[in-house]
Amino acid sequence: MSRITSTMNTLKSQGRKALIPYLMAGFPDPSHTLSLMQALVQGGADIIELGVPFSDPMADGPVIQKAGEAALRHGVGMGEVLAMVREFRASDKVTPIVLMGYANPVENYNHKHGVDSFVRDSAAASVDGVLVVDYPPEECVDFASALRAHHMDLIFLLAPTSTDKRMQQVADVASGYVYYVSLKGVTGSGALDTDEVEAMLPRIRKYMHIPVGVGFGIRDAVTAQTIGKVADAVVIGSKLLQLIEAAPAGKAAEEARLFMHGIRQALDA
Secondary structure, eight states: OOOHHHHHHHHHTTTTTTTEEEEETTSHHHHHHHHHHHHHHHHHHHHHEEEOOSSSSSSHHHHHHHHHHHHHHHHOOOOHHHHHHHHHHTSSSSSOOEEEEOOHHHHHHHHEEEEEEEHHHHTTTOOOOOEEOOOGGGGOOHHHHHHHTOOOOEEEOOOOOOOOOHHHHHHHHHOSSSEOOOOOOOOSOOOOOHHHHHHHHHHHHHTTTSEEESSSOOHHHHHHHHHHHHHEEEEEEEEHHHHHHSTTTTOHHHHHHHHHHHHHHHOOE
């Protein structure tokens, strides 16, 4: 059993929902990543999605794009991201870490370090899950199997436009949880339609036998609580990155912890 599945099962047994913040590795600079990850856990995060910087992200809005560009300027690539996970694991053996990004950094890592080196080195760093935005599920059977052999999950996005066929394809290979993108467009865009989300989740659950998380458009405790009533997990990214960027010098970790704490209290209420 993966650490993600164990965490989700524990939360379900407690009648609680998973809180999953998204953090861009290396933003605002590499020296902050570890303290931010630790602060998120202290604030009540159950799983952390750690973004892998990429120069051409197609699903990311301006906030996450800007964070990724800052990380790239600091020389953060896949190797540095894995090193950050290893450093986090020195003090936290429990909180699952999901690497979220695009195919290019994964393929480049394998090209540089050898076939299957990404899976091998991710497992060695104690990564728990991988979400590659532009990996289609029908081409991921072997990749998913390789990850599961190392107790890692392959996570996929679903969208309002996802067909029944695509949901079945995802269900055939996904594990850990599935991430429902609640808005059409990129991260941080538009207003969240909670009624639409509530209507969509039963359709998704016809195919999925794993937890369903919802992200894109969740920016505060009120929307998180509303989504938490119908989803198994709540994912928050753009708003958290904005808070980190706007924080006074030396206060980013504390701002992140307080933000998580407020969301956690709302989900548990």
